[in-house]
Amino acid sequence: xxxxxxxxxxxxxxxxxxxxxxxxxxxxxxxxxxxxxxxxxxxxxxxxxxxxxxxxxxxxxxxxxxxxxxxxxxxxxxxxxxxxxxxxxxxxxxxxxxxxxxxxxxxxxxxxxxxxxxxxxxxxxxxxxxxxxxxxxxxxxxxxxxxxxxxxxxxxxxxxxxxxxxxxxxxxxxxxxxxxxxxxxxxxxxxxxxxxxxxxxxxxxxxxxxxxxxxxxxxxxxxxxxxxxxxxxxxxxxxxxxxxxxxxxxxxxxxxxxxxxxx
Ligand SMILES: NC(=O)c1ccc[n+]([C@@H]2O[C@H](COP(=O)([O-])OP(=O)(O)OC[C@H]3O[C@@H](n4cnc5c(N)ncnc54)[C@H](O)[C@@H]3O)[C@@H](O)[C@H]2O)c1
Numbered sequence: 001x002x003x004x005x006x007x008x009x010x011x012x013x014x015x016x017x018x019x020x021x022x023x024x025x026x027x028x029x030x031x032x033x034x035x036x037x038x039x040x041x042x043x044x045x046x047x048x049x050x051x052x053x054x055x056x057x058x059x060x061x062x063x064x065x066x067x068x069x070x071x072x073x074x075x076x077x078x079x080x081x082x083x084x085x086x087x088x089x090x091x092x093x094x095x096x097x098x099x100x101x102x103x104x105x106x107x108x109x110x111x112x113x114x115x116x117x118x119x120x121x122x123x124x125x126x127x128x129x130x131x132x133x134x135x136x137x138x139x140x141x142x143x144x145x146x147x148x149x150x151x152x153x154x155x156x157x158x159x160x161x162x163x164x165x166x167x168x169x170x171x172x173x174x175x176x177x178x179x180x181x182x183x184x185x186x187x188x189x190x191x192x193x194x195x196x197x198x199x200x201x202x203x204x205x206x207x208x209x210x211x212x213x214x215x216x217x218x219x220x221x222x223x224x225x226x227x228x229x230x231x232x233x234x235x236x237x238x239x240x241x242x243x244x245x246x247x248x249x250x251x252x253x254x255x256x257x258x259x260x261x262x263x
Pocket of ligand 1: 013014015016017018019020037038039040058059060061085086087088089090110114137138139140180181182183184185186187188189
């Protein structure tokens with residue numbers, strides 16, 4: 001990472017892979033300095049080396065470790081101006097009666113508690129300085145029923161945490177917004193497709209735009225929400241879903257309407 005302290009600094013949890021890596025890469029392109037923070041130390045370092053970021057090891061389920069990383073990041077790189085909380089885990093579509101509570105708790109611990117603990121650790125420091133912005137990563141499953149009985153509720157909670165913290169920090173100069181991606185072909189979704197648990201044709205056909213969301217699509221939305229261009233925006237949940245929320249229910253009417261040709 002360049003050491004030009006006049007460039008703003010962003011930390012991305014879950015930044016070693018997928019959406020977090022995409023956010024980190026786009027922020028770097030937009031002139032931010034970036035710290036990639038991930039539970040997988042080697043992967044975080046490899047991603048950071050590849051894209052030109054710094055790396056820190058972070059387990060968001062360990063509140064003391066999150067606090068220590070917030071201190072270390074600021075001691076080594078300076079005040080963290082922006083945070084993206086992309087650390088998260090998926091779950092298999094197990095029927096609720098077969099879904100072990102220990103597995104439920106594990107999803108809650110990363111997606112819900114981890115997001116809250118991280119946002120508060122960095123948000124508190126931003127609020128004391130009177131400046132900062134946070135983007136949390138929710139999901140379209142926050143607002144539509146899916147057979148993911150822990151994952152979906154954790155994402156609904158992320159939207160709620162976003163709103164609660166946005167209201168709390170607003171007068172302290174800190175904005176907090178959520179991005180809810182649609183289907184992004186990151187390693188966990190690719191693995192589910194490879195296992196035959198998800199059909200890529202159905203995933204893309206039900207989105208109005210007819211394609212997967214790219215990690216860069218989420219990264220560009222995050223870069224906007226973290227920038228001063230979005231200075232009047234706080235507490236929102238922005239779907240970046242290729243129109244899945246408007247397209248999915250059209251199945252009962254024969255599906256998303258075809259192109260009218262001529263292009
Ligand atoms: N892929 C999708 O279709 C999709 C859609 C909507 C939302 N999301 C959300 O986007 C976020 C990123 O998911 P992804 O698809 O890029 O997956 P991914 O597995 O590629 O990336 C997640 C990263 O989080 C890290 N991580 C996991 N547990 C952690 C912990 N306890 N502490 C720190 N880091 C941890 C992983 O090591 C990994 O690098 C998740 O919150 C996920 O729920 C994904």
